[in-house]
Amino acid sequence: MGIIDTGVDATHPELAAAYNTEDSRSFLPDQACSMDPDCADPGVDPLGHGTGVAGIIAAARDGRGIGGAAPGVDLVSLKAGDATGSFSTEAVSQAIRYGADTELDILVMAFTTDPWFRYCTDAPGDTAEERAQQAADLEEIESALDYAAAHGTILIAAAGNEGFDLDHGTADWFSSGYSGQGPREVNDSCVTMPAQSDAVITVGAANATGERASYANIGQAVDIVAPGGEPLWYDEDGVPHGQDTAILTTVPQGLLRDAGVLAEDGSSTSPEVIAECDQRTDTCRYYWYVCGTSYAAPQVAAAAAILIARGTPASRAGNKLLALASPIGCPAQDSELLCQDRAAGGNTWYGSGTLRLGRFARW
Numbered sequence: 001m002g003i004i005d006t007g008v009d010a011t012h013p014e015l016a017a018a019y020n021t022e023d024s025r026s027f028l029p030d031q032a033c034s035m036d037p038d039c040a041d042p043g044v045d046p047l048g049h050g051t052g053v054a055g056i057i058a059a060a061r062d063g064r065g066i067g068g069a070a071p072g073v074d075l076v077s078l079k080a081g082d083a084t085g086s087f088s089t090e091a092v093s094q095a096i097r098y099g100a101d102t103e104l105d106i107l108v109m110a111f112t113t114d115p116w117f118r119y120c121t122d123a124p125g126d127t128a129e130e131r132a133q134q135a136a137d138l139e140e141i142e143s144a145l146d147y148a149a150a151h152g153t154i155l156i157a158a159a160g161n162e163g164f165d166l167d168h169g170t171a172d173w174f175s176s177g178y179s180g181q182g183p184r185e186v187n188d189s190c191v192t193m194p195a196q197s198d199a200v201i202t203v204g205a206a207n208a209t210g211e212r213a214s215y216a217n218i219g220q221a222v223d224i225v226a227p228g229g230e231p232l233w234y235d236e237d238g239v240p241h242g243q244d245t246a247i248l249t250t251v252p253q254g255l256l257r258d259a260g261v262l263a264e265d266g267s268s269t270s271p272e273v274i275a276e277c278d279q280r281t282d283t284c285r286y287y288w289y290v291c292g293t294s295y296a297a298p299q300v301a302a303a304a305a306i307l308i309a310r311g312t313p314a315s316r317a318g319n320k321l322l323a324l325a326s327p328i329g330c331p332a333q334d335s336e337l338l339c340q341d342r343a344a345g346g347n348t349w350y351g352s353g354t355l356r357l358g359r360f361a362r363w
Contacts, residue, residue, distance in 0.1 A: 001301065002104040004080050004109050005108075007038075008024075012051060013060070014066065019075050023102055024042040025098060027079060027098070028091055039079075046083040049081065052290055053249075053295065069298075070302035087113050110292075112160055118175060120134060127179065160293060205229075207230050223322060224325050228292055228295055246291055248288070252286070265277075273288045274287040307321065325352040
């Protein structure tokens, strides 16, 4: 299992046994190291995002903390996101090709490539230089994804958390490569990558009641949904709520220390962070509450790993996941984001439905 992300904390007690040091790599360019002295180390995660993704898949089932959905996987960190959370097309493409060449079964991509949230050929406000950059970047990432798919790699991508209609959205607030002011005008010929690649299984998010999470992007590209959690919220007295509907996953200790949310004895001073400390060994392991399609996608990746481990050929695992999903119909049309039938079956909110393995797995 390759995690293309901001790195994976190789020292986290939940992940250390699963972490594959030999195959893990960083693909960040030298200029990224000015912000992150550990940028060349795929076992260091300055943002915690990749570590959170990894924990959902591979956290040890050792009677402590959390348990991953597929804890027996061989976990390979492919570091392509820098300390600011930016994923360049070059770094991502190199990571994808490396994953295919290393014969990894599954690659997880819980991000959108930068600096373009929407790759367009004719967005009216774009300069000629911006259009040329988008064309080159799009060709590079599509080529890498097609290469990996042709090598039999299962590609899992998050749909994204902008609450955006990937088919019909007209305002792009998220492309850092855009030189204009205000929202960028886009059209239905634009695409978001890797979510809208035909080579990937794209994962949306459902909330605690099984409905589409309000932040989850929609569109013909959405193949399946999995629980994405909901954000914590605070009442007027500063009391946090929502821990029971968020996702709890692994987070690096170093990140929390840098953020100043750990006491001298290792305990957490933040309601958003859980510390589990063992006084006998004087060690702690840490978890935090998160939400997003980034944390739905690794559940689908874990399910694919379970199918492969139980004898399903990798070439069939993706289709089997979609066939096993529990269908969800479109709701009453009272939302700004229109739910429509999908050409591939299902609909643009839920794809084929909610992740389900039934008798094929023991969760």
